[in-house]
Amino acid sequence: MYASRQIARAETEAETERARSDALLANILPPAVAEQLRTSPGRIIADRFENASVLFADMAGFTARSGTMPPEELVRFLDRIFGVFDELTARHGAEKIKTNGDGYMVAAGLPLPRADHAEALAGLALDMLEAARGFEGDVRIRVGIASGPVVAGVVGSAKFFYDVWGDTVNIASRMESTSENGRIQVSAATAALLAGTFALEPRGLIEVKGKGPMQTWYLIGTSDMSAQTQAPPVLEDERRQ
Structure with missing residues (x-):
């Protein structure tokens, strides 16, 4: 017994x-x-997704803010904002990849493929901008979105994490870093997927590090907004970038 x-x-x-x-x-x-x-x-977990979208968001002026706030207050501040972003990410059915300092990275179309991956992140980005405006302290974020093929998988042994790689990720990062505060900049591939559903404002050619001149658009709202400008079809050379 x-x-x-x-x-x-x-x-x-x-x-x-x-x-x-x-x-x-x-x-x-x-x-x-x-x-x-x-x-x-x-088992090595790694997959290639031909159609996915990646979003990067970054808080303007965070470095200056972090130098003046007490540590506990700074962590509490980030926890509140990222907590709201996490809720919005789940609501739109997207996948949070990671945070890096004040940066926030999300993907859609993986690990489960979905046809509306660009639309999901567009809706999320608009909600994130609106949520940021609601925080005290004048929180402004820059957002960038790109669409295309990516590779995703699990790395690490003691600490697992799911990450995403590829040119689409690099372009999404550049869309964020070259965007303006309070705006959402999208690549040509993303703009083509959003045309007719979301309102887009052409920005023109911008110089993107490692890519050269690229045509980009600002996402400004849903398709019922009068300022809508549809994006042109994606050219074959843009598909290969």
Whole structure:
């Protein structure tokens, strides 16, 4: 009887530890990816997605703000903002990839493909701008979105994380860094996917580091806005970038 009780206790503890481990994976990885990792430990998880969109957002003036705020207040400030962004990301069915300082990265169309990946991030970006305006302290963000093929997978051993790579990611980052405060800049590929559904304002050619001159647009709202300007079809050479 003693041995039986010990075995039962060990099984219960093992099940509790397994449940804790599964909950941790579900918290740091997309559910579909966490399930792959749980059922196939040791397997390399990597996929190529031909049609996805990536969003970068960054807070203007954060470096100056971080130098004047007490540490606890700064962390509380970021936690409030990122908490709201997390809720909006989940609401739009997108996938949060990571935060880096005051930067926020999201993707759509992975790990589960979806045809409306660009629309999902466009709606999210507009909601993020609106949410940022509601925070005290004049929080302004720059947002950039690009669409195209990406590679995504799990890296790390002691600390897993799901990341995304490829030229589309680089372009999305450049769309954010060359955008203006309080605006959403999108690539030509993204603009073509959004035309007819969202209002777009042509920015013209801008110089993008590592890419040269690129035609970009500002996302300004949904298609019922009178200022809508539709994007032209994406050229073949733009598809290959």
